[in-house]
Amino acid sequence: MMNRTPVNPWNWSLNLGYNQGEIIEGSTRHLIVSGQTSVDTEGAPQHVGDMRAQIDLSLNNLEAVLKSAGMDLGNIIRLGVFATDVDEALKNFDLFGMRFGPIQCSPPMTLLGVTRLAIPDLLFEIEATAAA
Template sequence: MHEVIYTKHAPEPIGPYSQAILAGNTLYVSGQIPINPETTQLIKSSIEEETHQVMKNIAAILKEAGADFSNVVKCGIFVKDMGDFAKVNEVYGQYFLDNPPARETVEVSALPKNVNVEISCIAYIA
């Protein structure tokens, strides 16, 4: 059994997927891009602002599932330019102050809506 997790405080899915799925005690959060859920507009001002919006979207989904960043055990980061890695990493690190999760960061040729960063995660719900 699994449960679809949905919140209006994160962007609407732009395809046939859920914001997150809770399967047992494991929460799978779909890749989030820098869309402001209140305005539905893309944030494209800087890679730092894009990354903050992505992390805010993830936070809203985690909260809906009764979790927060301390529950995250794995993240996947996808960037269009590995030259942005240090800036993305700086912002990302602000959300994981203690015991950061496992993760990978991968440069890709394109992302949905031509954004510069997308992040997904897996969390454990106790």
């Protein structure tokens, strides 16, 4: 059984929904998830110009990959987030709270502003590491 111990020398990040670090013990499987974006099952960009909808679909796609590996959001031990407009992304981070809050999971996270993503119409991308 995997055990998670939060490491927070200060508490400000908890208000934003993530731990500064976590000690992970007892995991036997790791899943590295590539960047998930707002694309359909054929890889076509969706929700052009709509950051909120792109974040939502990116999270749906992340959950689909996790499910295919027999995992869920509670297995995530690290998130990497990339946005072409950090301020607009942060306005919509309640979407993270709605998904991670109920399961009381606050994985360490990094949010980076980028000039563009691999496909120009995409505004948001999320990658993850999960363990079970």
